Amino acid sequence: MEDLARTVAERVVGLPDRSDEPGGPLVDWYEHLIDELPISVFVKDLDGRYLVVNKRFVEAFTSVVPVSRDELVGRTDYDFLPATDAEVYEHKDRLVIEGHEFRDLEEQLVRPDGTTEFYRTTKLALRDEAGRPHGLVGFSVEVSE
Numbered sequence: 001m002e003d004l005a006r007t008v009a010e011r012v013v014g015l016p017d018r019s020d021e022p023g024g025p026l027v028d029w030y031e032h033l034i035d036e037l038p039i040s041v042f043v044k045d046l047d048g049r050y051l052v053v054n055k056r057f058v059e060a061f062t063s064v065v066p067v068s069r070d071e072l073v074g075r076t077d078y079d080f081l082p083a084t085d086a087e088v089y090e091h092k093d094r095l096v097i098e099g100h101e102f103r104d105l106e107e108q109l110v111r112p113d114g115t116t117e118f119y120r121t122t123k124l125a126l127r128d129e130a131g132r133p134h135g136l137v138g139f140s141v142e143v144s145e
Contacts, residue, residue, distance in 0.1 A: 040119070040140040043126070046097060048076040048090055051135065060142070063117065064109050096123045097133045107140070118144045 031052070034041045040057035044050055050072045053061075058069045065080045077086035096102060102123045109117045119140040126135040 040138075040142075042138045043135060044093060044138075045135045046133065048078075048093060049074055050076070057140070060109060060117070060119070060140070063111055092123065093136055096125050096136045099125065101125070106143075116144070117142055 031054075034052070034054040037054060037056070040060050041052070041054040042050060042057050043052040051074075053069055053072050055069075058067075058072065061067060061072065061080075067080060072080075077089045080086075081089075092102060092105070102121065105121045105123065107119045107121050109119065111117065120143045121138055121140040123136055123138045125133045126137055127133050
């Protein structure tokens with residue numbers, strides 16, 4: 001999974017901003033590609049706003065909070081999750097942006113009915129050609145038994 005994470009992270013760096021290039025052929029191709037992956041994929045900017053989420057990510061997220069992809073994009077975890085949960089994700093994201101990489105990090109999603117789903121997550125910083133961070137990409141696989 002680490003090789004896949006690094007490859008996709010390297011490719012996503014050059015994607016145009018969704019709001020500036022909607023419906024562009026390259027953006028459409030990448031969105032279709034990540035939608036077909038059997039893992040959850042998300043990209044956030046430096047402020048924690050979701051820029052890209054794939055179909056699997058939306059499915060997992062909506063098991064906790066009913067929300068569409070369009071409602072997720074451009075918003076942060078604070079818009080949907082309890083503050084204590086959002087703070088945990090934000091802290092991990094900040095560490096990634098500061099240069100730490102999380103691989104095989106176990107994360108939990110607690111559904112409204114009280115059941116818990118477990119995910120193995122990898123998070124990597126997205127950096128420009130000068131090495132400055134401009135966001136992060138995450139990949140998650142459900143590992144609940």
